[in-house]
Amino acid sequence: MVALLVAPLVAPLLASCAKPPPPPAAATIAGMPWDSVVARARGTTVVWRMWRGDPSVNAFIDRWVAPRLLAQYGITLQAVNGQGNELVDQLTVEREAGATTGTASLLWINGETFGALRARSLLGGPWSQVLPAAELVDRESPIVSRDFEQDPAGYESPWGTVQLALIYDAARTPNPPRTLEDLAVWIRAHPGRFTHDQGFTGITLLKSWLYALNGGVGTFAGGFDSTAYVAGRTRLFALLDSLEPSLWRQGTQYPSDVAAMHRLFANGEIDFSMSNNQNEAVTKAMQGVIPATSRALVLRDGTIANAHYVGIPFNAPNAAGAMVVANFLLTPEAQLEKQRPGVWADGTVLRLDALPPEWRARFDSVVNDPRLVPADTLRAFARPEVSPRYHERLQDDWRRLVR
Amino acid sequence: MSACRTTGAGSCADVAPRRLPAHHPELVIPATATATASATATAARYRAVPLLLAGILLGLPIVAGVGYSVAGAMGWVGTAAPGGLQRVLADVHVLRAVVLSLWIATMGTAGATAGALLLAVLFDGNARLDRLARTIGSLPLPVPNVAAAVAILLLLTQSGWLSRLAVQVHLIASPSQFPALVYDPVGVGIIVAVIWKELPFLVLVALSLQSLRGSSLTAAARTLGATRWQATSRITLPLLLRGMAPSIVAVFVFVLGSLELPLVLAPSSPLPLPLLIQERRQALDAASHGEAYVIALIATGMALLAAVVHEWLRDDA
Numbered sequence: 001m002v003a004l005l006v007a008p009l010v011a012p013l014l015a016s017c018a019k020p021p022p023p024p025a026a027a028t029i030a031g032m033p034w035d036s037v038v039a040r041a042r043g044t045t046v047v048w049r050m051w052r053g054d055p056s057v058n059a060f061i062d063r064w065v066a067p068r069l070l071a072q073y074g075i076t077l078q079a080v081n082g083q084g085n086e087l088v089d090q091l092t093v094e095r096e097a098g099a100t101t102g103t104a105s106l107l108w109i110n111g112e113t114f115g116a117l118r119a120r121s122l123l124g125g126p127w128s129q130v131l132p133a134a135e136l137v138d139r140e141s142p143i144v145s146r147d148f149e150q151d152p153a154g155y156e157s158p159w160g161t162v163q164l165a166l167i168y169d170a171a172r173t174p175n176p177p178r179t180l181e182d183l184a185v186w187i188r189a190h191p192g193r194f195t196h197d198q199g200f201t202g203i204t205l206l207k208s209w210l211y212a213l214n215g216g217v218g219t220f221a222g223g224f225d226s227t228a229y230v231a232g233r234t235r236l237f238a239l240l241d242s243l244e245p246s247l248w249r250q251g252t253q254y255p256s257d258v259a260a261m262h263r264l265f266a267n268g269e270i271d272f273s274m275s276n277n278q279n280e281a282v283t284k285a286m287q288g289v290i291p292a293t294s295r296a297l298v299l300r301d302g303t304i305a306n307a308h309y310v311g312i313p314f315n316a317p318n319a320a321g322a323m324v325v326a327n328f329l330l331t332p333e334a335q336l337e338k339q340r341p342g343v344w345a346d347g348t349v350l351r352l353d354a355l356p357p358e359w360r361a362r363f364d365s366v367v368n369d370p371r372l373v374p375a376d377t378l379r380a381f382a383r384p385e386v387s388p389r390y391h392e393r394l395q396d397d398w399r400r401l402v403r
Numbered sequence: 404m405s406a407c408r409t410t411g412a413g414s415c416a417d418v419a420p421r422r423l424p425a426h427h428p429e430l431v432i433p434a435t436a437t438a439t440a441s442a443t444a445t446a447a448r449y450r451a452v453p454l455l456l457a458g459i460l461l462g463l464p465i466v467a468g469v470g471y472s473v474a475g476a477m478g479w480v481g482t483a484a485p486g487g488l489q490r491v492l493a494d495v496h497v498l499r500a501v502v503l504s505l506w507i508a509t510m511g512t513a514g515a516t517a518g519a520l521l522l523a524v525l526f527d528g529n530a531r532l533d534r535l536a537r538t539i540g541s542l543p544l545p546v547p548n549v550a551a552a553v554a555i556l557l558l559l560t561q562s563g564w565l566s567r568l569a570v571q572v573h574l575i576a577s578p579s580q581f582p583a584l585v586y587d588p589v590g591v592g593i594i595v596a597v598i599w600k601e602l603p604f605l606v607l608v609a610l611s612l613q614s615l616r617g618s619s620l621t622a623a624a625r626t627l628g629a630t631r632w633q634a635t636s637r638i639t640l641p642l643l644l645r646g647m648a649p650s651i652v653a654v655f656v657f658v659l660g661s662l663e664l665p666l667v668l669a670p671s672s673p674l675p676l677p678l679l680i681q682e683r684r685q686a687l688d689a690a691s692h693g694e695a696y697v698i699a700l701i702a703t704g705m706a707l708l709a710a711v712v713h714e715w716l717r718d719d720a
Contacts, residue, residue, distance in 0.1 A: 085685045096480060112687045192579060198671055253586045254671045267562030269579070392687040399682075400496070403672050 022100035026124030026312040026319040030154075034132055040320035042074040047317075048310075048325070049082035049090070050108035053259075056283060060344050064337055069328060075321050080104070084113050091122040091313055102315035105322040110308040111148040112388035114156055117311065124312045126154020127323060133330035138351035144307045148385040149223070156309035157326045160338060161347035163305035163378055164204050165296040167265065167273040167281045172293075176272075180212050180301045184239065188246045193271040195248035195264075198403065199257045201276045203395045204304050208383065210236045210394065212301035217383045224389035233397060240402055254403060266290045272297075278378055279345030282371045286342060296373045298381045305382035307349060332359045339366050469703065475696035487693025497698055499673035505705070507590045507665075507675060508658040511597030516651055518598065519605035520643060524635055527613050537610060544603035548596075552667035555596045559584040585668055590675070592668040600664070601654045605647060612646040652713040656706040676702050 029037055046069075052058055058079070066077040082090060087107050094102050109117065117123045128134060137158055138144050144158050152158070168176045177183040187194045196202035211217045214232040244251035248270050255261050258275055262284060265273035273290065275281070281296040310329065312322045328334055332355055335348045352363050367375050385391075474480045476487050491497050518540070526536035543551065558564050566581035575581055585592035620642075624634045644651075662677040669675050674682065676698065684695035 085687065089684075116687075116689070249583060249586070252588065252672060253583075255586075256666075256671065264562070267560070269560075269562045388687070396686065396688055396691070 022315065023317050024319060025314070026127040026316060026323065029319045029323060030125070030127035030130045034130070037320050037323055038073065041318070041324040044074075044318050044321040045076040045078055046106055046321040046325050047078045047080060047104045048106040048108070048322075049080055049087060049104040050106075051083035052079065052081040053083075054344075056287070056344050057346075060338060064343070065328070065334065068334075069325060073324050073328070075324060077325065083108070085116070087113060088116045088120065088122065091117070091315070092120065094315060095122070100315055101317050102313050103317070104313055105316040105318040106325055107311045107313060108159070108308065109156060109311050110306060111385060112391060114147055114152075114309065114311065115150055115388045118150070118155060122314050123155045124314050124316055124319060125156075127312060127319070128152065128157035128326065129154045131157060131323065131327040131330060133327050136330065136332070136350045136354055138349060140351070141349075142384050143305045143382065144349050146384065147307060147309060148388045148391075149221070150388075152309060156311040157330065158307050158309050158349040159326075159329050160335075161305060161307045161349055162276050163278040163298070163347070163382055164201070164208060164276055164303040165274065165278040165281065165298050165373065166205075167275060167284075167290065167294055168271065168297055169265075169291050170293045170295050171291065172268075173271055176297050178297075178300050180209060180299055183299065184243060187243050190271065191246040192248050192250075194243075194246070195251075195254060195261075195270055196274065197257050197261050198254040198399070201258050201261075201274055202254070203391060203398065204276060205274060206236065206240075206398060207386075207391060207394055208299075208302060208304045209239070210390075211304075211383055212299075213239065217302070217386065220386040220390055221384075224387040224393075229390060229393060233394070237397075237402060244402075251402075262289055265294075277345065278347075278373050279341060282341045282369070283345045295371075298373055298377060300381060302381050302383040304385060305378075306385045332356075332363075336362055336366065339363070341366075341369055341372070345372075469700070472696040472700050472703075476693050476700065478693050486690075487697045491694050491697040491701075494694075496673065496679065497701070500676045500679040500698070501701065501705070503588075503590060503670075503673045504659055504676040504702075507593050507597065508655050510590075510594045511601060511658050512651060512655040514594065514598035515601035515605050515654060516644075516647070518602045519609045519647070520640060522602075522606050523609035523613050523643060524639055527610075537606065540606040541603040543599055544607070546600070548600060548661065548663035549667065551596050551600045552664050555592050555599075555668060556585060559592050559595065586670050588670045588673065590668075590670065593664050593675075596664050596668060597658050601658065605650060605654065608647050608650045609643055612643055616642060616646075648713060648717065652709055656709050659706055659709075660702060 029040070032040075048061075050061070061077070061079050066079075069075040069077050082104070087109065090104075091102065107117075114123075134157065141161075143161055145152075147156065166176075177186040183194075196205050210232050211220065213235045214220075214228075219228055219232065240251075248264070255264060258273070261270070261273045264270045266289060273294075275284075275296075277283075278296050278298065281290070281294045284290045285292050285294045310322075310326050312319050312326075316322055330350070332350065335350050336359070338344050338346045339348050348363065350363075352360055355363065471480065478487070522536060522540045526533040526540075546554075556563070560566065561578050561581045561583060563581075563585075566575075566578045569575045569581060570578055584595075620638050621634045624638055625631070629637070660677060662681070665675040665678050669678055680695050680698050680702065683691045683698065686692065686695075
């Protein structure tokens with residue numbers, strides 16, 4: 001009786017002990033001719049673990065990418081939630097449990113997540129260099145070719161680029177400050193009207209100020225230097241201390257994320273929001289989240305630009321399908337759609353002058369949208385990322401010492 | 404045994420001695436004369452199966468979870484670095500998180516309990532107003548926690564509905580003068596949300612207790628000369644509180660560990676326990692991950708302590 005009741009509970013556990021042979025790894029698939037990779041991928045499902053926090057990104061994936069993958073390659077794309085450290089955790093646990101066949105075949109990653117995954121050998125590869133569309137990638141760009149100073153080394157394939165920008169309402173603040181120094185003056189003159197979030201974007205803003213206050217990004221380039229960091233942090237935190245009484249809620253509270261920033265900005269509690277995507281001032285205004293008169297602002301001291309990538313886990317059940325998806329994401333068609341302000345407005349990783357003229361013209365018409373920050377302005381003030389350790393330390397120290 | 408077979412399993416259970424929990428030995432109801440020793444043994448075996456199943460289904464995950472947390476805290480599994488325990492015990496942020504979470508859970512549970520008692524005592528009749536009040540009291544039950552949190556956000560922030568109303572009627576000159584009730588260090592917004600969300604659950608418990616108990620005790624007290632207030636404070640309230648105690652503890656423990664309301668409404672400093680656990684668990688620096696397990700174990704200990712205190716008070720009563 002007991003055995004009858006318990007058997008169905010235990011059976012799956014026992015069955016999982018009898019392991020099937022592991023699926024071919026990404027590096028193995030990368031050695032095959034592309035045609036046979038595509039053939040292997042046909043009729044399969046690709047589970048893509050990604051950040052699902054933005055409805056416009058989700059809509060692009062679910063309603064534009066997925067149907068095309070199904071029509072062109074017979075691939076069913078399943079986007080599931082998971083980002084940053086959760087990915088590292090999940091794969092670590094899968095490895096501890098001896099799962100040679102994992103759950104996800106594709107991951108959306110960059111920076112410190114890529115670093116952590118590589119350090120623990122949780123990524124498959126190298127594979128990204130064999131994608132046919134990889135020929136179009138802008139390898140000259142320091143933003144695309146280095147991921148927080150790390151060499152992607154074929155373990156991740158670039159997907160998009162973004163640059164940090166402040167967002168202001170031109171109707172409310174017709175003459176916004178253009179440098180960090182002017183911004184500090186403005187904050188003191190308008191107490192309670194400025195803050196930053198405590199998530200990734202806020203720390204990225206502080207990191208760009210860390211560069212600006214300490215002789216530029218060069219001070220921190222070339223790996224983590226504890227002495228340079230501590231000296232830089234002292235200057236940055238001195239500025240933050242002097243600004244604190246003039247921040248929203250006198251600096252005793254900080255919004256949890258960018259969505260909370262947008263809400264405070266739209267409701268008129270603060271005068272600046274921010275985003276890790278230079279075009280979000282336009283996309284969020286089009287969606288009615290923030291006022292229609294919102295504009296992006298790139299401080300002349302420089303703002304941080306970075307690229308984001310897709311990687312394949314060491315135990316991906318469907319590495320072939322994942323590679324076909326990664327290749328599709330690099331096609332001019334998919335890159336252009338992603339960059340449209342009405343879709344997501346995520347920057348391309350392609351070298352535009354390598355594209356056929358008709359594609360180039362289409363990209364130009366999107367990039368030269370008058371509501372966006374001009375491309376050459378963005379380029380002029382773009383600063384690369386430094387070792388992810390700086391971001392880790394700054395986040396940790398800010399949480400413990402400032403917040 | 405044969406008598407059991409012929410009359411069906413239901414009556415078998417009926418003839419088994421029905422024991423109330425061990426601390427009420429005087430209340431053991433003797434088995435009827437028809438019961439035999441073998442029937443008792445069969446019944447015991449029937450009860451052993453669900454007990455074993457419950458043990459496996461409920462106990463195993465808890466043991467596994469606590470075991471993994473301990474291993475994670477020590478840095479034996481997962482991504483954590485060792486030394487988490489020492490760091491957590493010396494961390495003032497953890498202490499502040501414990502205090503804030505206890506404060507929110509205590510105030511939220513106390514508020515919801517008081518509201519439920521008030522509703523059950525004042526509106527226990529059959530008049531239309533009574534029924535209306537009870538319906539309103541149980542209305543928020545199906546509202547998801549996240550929706551409740553967003554509703555509080557729209558209502559109570561400095562740019563919220565109440566703030567704008569206060570400006571309209573010239574109570575304050577500008578929305579920024581409205582008191583900071585959300586993202587505030589004492590958690591007013593979360594406490595209001597907790598009360599609103601947990602009230603209906605306790606109202607339903609209180610009302611079902613009321614209807615089970617009937618009004619005979621109160622009526623007897625009134626006949627013997629007790630005032631209405633005396634009958635309420637000496638009979639109704641103590642009986643209700645006693646009956647509601649397990650539910651009150653359940654609410655307290657749930658609020659202590661629930662993530663949704665703090666996620667939307669909590670201050671950034673201090674952080675409530677669930678958010679602090681999440682933050683340390685997701686920190687970029689892997690050294691913090693072990694701290695998350697230690698804090699999770701502290702939170703589990705607090706919940707267990709609440710259950711133990713409840714058992715202890717029950718034994719005392």
